[in-house]
Amino acid sequence: MIIEFNLNHEKTTIDVDASARVLDILRDELGMTSVKEGCGEGECGACIILVDGRAMNSCILPAGALHGRSVLTLEGFKHTERYKAIEAGFLKAGSVQCGFCTPGFVLATESLLNQNPRPSDEEIKEGLSGNLCRCTGYNMIIRGVRIAIEEGAGLW
Amino acid sequence: MVKGYRPGTLQEALELLAQETCTVMAGGTDLMVQRARGFSLRPKLDRPLVFIEQLKELKQIYKKDETLHIGPCVTLTDLLGHPHIPEIFKQMIGRMASPPTRNMATLGGNICNASPAGDTLPWFYAMNAKVKLQSSAAERTVPIDAFISGPKKTILGNNEILADIIIPDETFEINMYRKLGQRKGMSLTKASFLGLAMITGSTVTDIRIALGSVAPRIVRSPEIERTLKGKSINDIRSSAGEISQRYQPLITPIDDARSTAKYRKEASLNLIRHFLENMQP
């Protein structure tokens, strides 16, 4: 199946198995290795990408679903001011230890703030409830998001 | 290589299904997990896929003639943001999966998957919802409990698509939903309870009780409900324990990795009792 979509703002056309996991297409065919495989079952969020601005689990997204959509991975998102605000917040709060979960948390944060620029702590927890971290204990990540919201005021 | 079709209209999708045996793919959150083969491997899907999640005809939400119509390809996230969706149903959806999964998962997928643990199902059973099944040549509309013929089984033909979900546009004064489960991002429910009631003065004029994950099918008993209609709230409150016991034979849960049958049964009976005891005009 030939699919055409925007990947990090570039028009991309590839011939894929319609049932292939978007995760594998992005990593193996298109070199987007920020996208990680944690659980492969939609439960950990390490594979999150943005599709038309919304977070999705690429490990359970079939390739054929990408046709006509706009996909953003960290490789594309990292050039934005919003990314820089999230990065600064995460650095300040110590939200990153091994880093395996981080690309997923960053994109889940972007998806959340896109829809709700001023979330409460409860709403941040809900927004990030699809992401698992084995290292930090989450409080530092929530603090990182808070800092990003304050210091990045006006970006979302 | 598995072929994939992205029809532009529902009619095109139905014609594809009429010509060839295919697998219908909506959000993929059930299919891709059920058919997963492990790390870095594509799932075990071998028939051509017909993608439907982009079809505008299947994404509408509207009211007409005192019925609410919800298109099957509406995602769980779309439902949470829509003014026509009753608060109680939003509460149920809000307890399902995590935001990224809800951005993908469709309502039609939850219904067609027909799991007794499907968390939207108790609402459709309680509301006497119907589903419209369409093929290129015909269409039929059936009640939800006739559509689901057993655990993970439906009467959907290979050439059919679930094209509309039709719900009487009724609201209730008393609404209670409880879901017992583990971490929210995870898929599986141990037991769920939905109770709806209408009260006039101190008389219960309508009452609906539906339970999920505690039997091979969603549990609902119009017979028991009929015996409660017309009773006073006080009567129902004072016999709540006895009424909940009448549900005992209908609740036939299993032991599995998530929970034990004993826990599921006791918890369900307690939830019924709690609902009946706490009814307020």
Ligand SMILES: Cc1cc2nc3c(=O)[nH]c(=O)nc-3n(C[C@H](O)[C@H](O)[C@H](O)COP(=O)(O)OP(=O)(O)OC[C@H]3O[C@@H](n4cnc5c(N)ncnc54)[C@H](O)[C@@H]3O)c2cc1C
């Ligand atoms: C991490 C995770 C958490 C989850 N949490 C929950 C939860 O809390 N509660 C819950 O109930 N479920 C949960 N699920 C299961 C799943 O997300 C839901 O059942 C979802 O609604 C399925 O929709 P889908 O569009 O992704 O289905 P798909 O996987 O696309 O389809 C499911 C089945 O329905 C068929 N189908 C879909 N739409 C149609 C149609 N319109 N006409 C004909 N056939 C159709 C498909 O062929 C397939 O057989 C979870 C899943 C994951 C991965």
Ligand code: FES
């Ligand atoms: S790898 Fe996709 S959610 Fe865990």
Ligand code: FES
């Ligand atoms: S920092 Fe290691 S898993 Fe989150």
